[in-house]
Amino acid sequence: MNGVFQGSLLDVGAEGGPRGLGAHVRRTPLAHGAWIDLRPGWLAGADALFTRLMADVPWRAERRRMYERVVDVPRLLAFYGETEPLPDPVLDEARDLLTAHYRDELGEPFRTAGLCLYRDENDSVAWHGDRIGRGRSEDTMVAIVSLGTPRPLLLRPAGGGGPTLRYDIGHGDLIVMGGSCQRTWEHAVPKSARPLGPRISVQFRPRGVR
Numbered sequence: 329m330n331g332v333f334q335g336s337l338l339d340v341g342a343e344g345g346p347r348g349l350g351a352h353v354r355r356t357p358l359a360h361g362a363w364i365d366l367r368p369g370w371l372a373g374a375d376a377l378f379t380r381l382m383a384d385v386p387w388r389a390e391r392r393r394m395y396e397r398v399v400d401v402p403r404l405l406a407f408y409g410e411t412e413p414l415p416d417p418v419l420d421e422a423r424d425l426l427t428a429h430y431r432d433e434l435g436e437p438f439r440t441a442g443l444c445l446y447r448d449e450n451d452s453v454a455w456h457g458d459r460i461g462r463g464r465s466e467d468t469m470v471a472i473v474s475l476g477t478p479r480p481l482l483l484r485p486a487g488g489g490g491p492t493l494r495y496d497i498g499h500g501d502l503i504v505m506g507g508s509c510q511r512t513w514e515h516a517v518p519k520s521a522r523p524l525g526p527r528i529s530v531q532f533r534p535r536g537v538r
């Protein structure tokens with residue numbers, strides 16, 4: 329693992345946990361019924377949470393078949409199903425606040441948490457929508473909390489056409505992909521040519537969305 333994330337000095341000694349959502353969330357409508365909500369600086373105490381998750385989460389390397397070959401997935405993973413305890417109480421708090429904020433619009437709670445660890449600039453996620461489950465056919469939401477080194481989250485309309493949008497998601501920031509985003513848009517976190525420290529992404533999803 330290359331590099332150490334330099335935490336923010338302002339965060340030292342901060343009470344850990346999510347701040348308010350409410351009026352701090354900024355929505356951007358995208359084409360085709362998709363939207364993005366942004367809440368920069370959502371998590372206080374993000375340095376301490378980053379350190380705990382690095383140490384406590386049983387990060388797994390995965391291999392997946394790509395055409396004829398089996399290749400390493402270029403990031404480490406952990407998945408917490410709806411009956412499994414989350415690895416940190418701050419994540420329970422974050423999930424419950426997201427549910428409280430979005431419940432009327434989403435119609436159901438956030439239930440699962442997927443974690444990715446991008447160890448350095450060579451880790452990435454290729455263009456995809458979260459379409460293994462209901463995201464393939466239904467509007468839904470995927471809420472992502474980012475910790476550690478900022479990385480761009482890129483979005484483009486599925487099937488081409490239209491410019492690629494770039495969101496620079498930093499330490500403690502929240503981004504929510506909503507509406508038809510998983511089926512009408514694709515997202516990616518590209519590799520970088522510059523050396524980068526580690527980033528952790530926590531994705532909260534409703535039941536049956538993967």
Ligand SMILES: O=C(O)CCC(=O)C(=O)O
Binds near residue numbers: 458472517529531
């Ligand atoms: O790293 C991120 O924030 C995005 C991860 C992602 O798209 C996924 O796990 O489906």
Ligand SMILES: [Fe+2]
Binds near residue numbers: 457458515
């Ligand atoms: Fe995704």
